[in-house]
Amino acid sequence: MRIVVTGGAGFIGSNFIQYMSRKYPDYELVNVDSLTYAGNLENFKDIDSLANYSFIKVDITDSEQVSQLFSQRVDAIVHFAAESHVDRSILDPGAFLKTNVMGTQVLLEAARQHGVGKFVHVSTDEVYGSLGDTGTFSENSPLASNSPYSASKASSDLLVRAYHETYGLPVNITRCSNNYGPYQFPEKLIPLMILNALEGQPLPVYGDGLNVRDWLHVEDHCAGIDLVLHQGRDGEVYNIGGNNERTNIEIVKTILNYLNKPESLIRFVEDRLGHDKRYAIDATKLRSELGWEPQYSFDTGIAQTIQWYLDNRSWWERVRSGDYREYYEKQYSSRLGDRL
Numbered sequence: 001m002r003i004v005v006t007g008g009a010g011f012i013g014s015n016f017i018q019y020m021s022r023k024y025p026d027y028e029l030v031n032v033d034s035l036t037y038a039g040n041l042e043n044f045k046d047i048d049s050l051a052n053y054s055f056i057k058v059d060i061t062d063s064e065q066v067s068q069l070f071s072q073r074v075d076a077i078v079h080f081a082a083e084s085h086v087d088r089s090i091l092d093p094g095a096f097l098k099t100n101v102m103g104t105q106v107l108l109e110a111a112r113q114h115g116v117g118k119f120v121h122v123s124t125d126e127v128y129g130s131l132g133d134t135g136t137f138s139e140n141s142p143l144a145s146n147s148p149y150s151a152s153k154a155s156s157d158l159l160v161r162a163y164h165e166t167y168g169l170p171v172n173i174t175r176c177s178n179n180y181g182p183y184q185f186p187e188k189l190i191p192l193m194i195l196n197a198l199e200g201q202p203l204p205v206y207g208d209g210l211n212v213r214d215w216l217h218v219e220d221h222c223a224g225i226d227l228v229l230h231q232g233r234d235g236e237v238y239n240i241g242g243n244n245e246r247t248n249i250e251i252v253k254t255i256l257n258y259l260n261k262p263e264s265l266i267r268f269v270e271d272r273l274g275h276d277k278r279y280a281i282d283a284t285k286l287r288s289e290l291g292w293e294p295q296y297s298f299d300t301g302i303a304q305t306i307q308w309y310l311d312n313r314s315w316w317e318r319v320r321s322g323d324y325r326e327y328y329e330k331q332y333s334s335r336l337g338d339r340l
Contacts, residue, residue, distance in 0.1 A: 002028040003229075004074050006060055006107065007081030009039035011184045012122070012218055016078065019222040021047050028052050032069060033081065034059040038185045040319060060103035063110075070110045076118040076229060077111055079104065082153065085187050086126070089149035090273055100152035101159070108163045119171045120229050121160040125214070125241070126150035127175065130276035138282045139175075139237040146274045157237075164235045172232040174225055177241040177281045180301065181218035182308040186320055190302070193252050194309045195316055197261045207271035209249030212278040216242035217296035217305075224283075227290040238290070241281020244298035251302075258306050 003020070007013045008031035017029055029052060033039045047053050058065045060081050081103060083089065083096045104121070111119050128137040129144030143158075145151040163169040180190045196203050224240040232238060246254075249266075256263055286292045296304075309316060 001026075001075045002030065002073050004030045004032055004069065004077045006032045006058075006077065006079045007039075008055075009033035009035060009041055009043065010080060010084075011038070011181075011188075012179055012221060013080040014040070014043035014183050015181060015218045016080070016222045016225060017044070017053070018047060019219060020226065021050060021053060023226070025052065029054075030069075030074075031055040032058045032060070036083075038084075038187075040183070042315065042318070043183050060107055061098055063106050066106050066110045070114045070116075074111070074114060074116050076120070077107065077116055078120045078122065078225060078229060079107060080122045082122075082156075084124075084149065086147045086149045087187070087272060089147055089152070093148035093152075096148050096152040097155075100149075101155045104156040105159055108159060108169065112163060112167050112169050117170060118229060119160065119163075119169060120225060120232070121157065121171060121173045122225065123153050123157050123173055123175045124150065125175050125177050125239070125279045125281050126276065127154040127157060128279075131278040131280055133278070136241075136280040136282040137175075137239065139239055139285055146276055161235075170234045172228045172234070173237045174228055175237065175239050175281075176221050176224075177214035177216045177279060179216050179218045179221055181305050182312075183315075184218075184305075186316060189248060189251060190255070190305065191309060191316070193255045194259070194306055195320070197256055197259050197265060198309070200261075200265070202267040203252055203256075203265050204267050204269045205248060205252055206269060206275060209252065209266075209268065210247050210277075211275060212245050212247050212280070214241050214280045215244040215246060215251075215298055215301075216240065216281075217294065217301040220294040220296055223295070224286055224290075224292050227286070227292050231290050233289070236285075238286045239281045239283050240286055240292070241283045242294055242296075242298070243281075243283070245278075245280055246298065254302060255306060258303065 089096045128141045143154045145154045164171045
């Protein structure tokens with residue numbers, strides 16, 4: 001099988017390619033990425049010499065580049081490529097519409113024209129909006145996006161559904177809860193807090209820190225996508241959630257405790273616009289139909305993740321240079337009252 005993985009140089013995409021290369025050494029894995037700020041080919045230093053792995057730089061919004069990509073056989077696409085950070089979508093919604101909506105449509109059309117056997121679209125629980133204190137999101141929950149990011153993902157989800165209903169393209173949509181694990185770009189909560197704590201920097205926590213997320217280890221997510229790719233019923237949506245609800249402040253204190261750092265580093269800052277209060281995923285469908293079960297408890301997963309950042313200082317020091325530093329200062333310096 002020849003699988004194209006879009007956004008393969010990002011956090012979840014790179015973990016997925018590594019997972020698949022270990023499990024399916026006979027598959028050809030094509031990593032497609034435009035290498036924006038969050039793309040990092042250093043993530044593949046352990047597998048980039050393998051005969052069944054290759055990288056092609058492609059902007060998925062460029063129909064000519066995508067057409068060239070599909071000039072060779074493509075059996076399946078696993079589509080991760082997306083602008084994915086809510087804070088950035090508040091600063092620049094247009095970039096999210098271009099990549100997440102138009103880029104997905106370009107890929108869908110190429111897949112339709114070339115008769116691709118499976119299109120797996122990786123989405124997010126954020127398309128469902130925000131929950132109250134109880135309840136969970138099922139695949140039948142209405143879409144009620146509250147940020148430009150989640151609205152762009154909901155739009156792309158609907159395009160994927162439309163290509164299945166209109167053209168018969170074999171598709172699946174997966175919607176995951178918050179991922180964590182190795183290689184995550186440090187704009188996201190867990191790596192941001194780990195690295196700031198290691199350097200004795202303030203840990204900026206939005207609002208009162210009581211926003212709740214359901215945390216999913218990235219390898220459990222990859223295992224779920226693998227099952228959907230091979231066994232998912234055409235046209236179906238599958239939720240993938242870790243069943244590990246934690247408030248943001250619980251996450252931060254867990255990290256500080258593991259690193260033996262003081263809670264005095266915590267700084268409560270002005271909340272972001274439209275900040276959803278709670279997400280929680282019901283993954284019953286994936287469990288019952290495809291037999292998926294997460295392998296990581298949160299305690300095991302967070303310990304492994306923190307240790308990975310401790311062991312890979314050179315990776316995150318390079319990642320945090322340049323564009324990220326400019327973004328970080330723009331996003332947090334005014335809230336914290338000084339430049340970091």
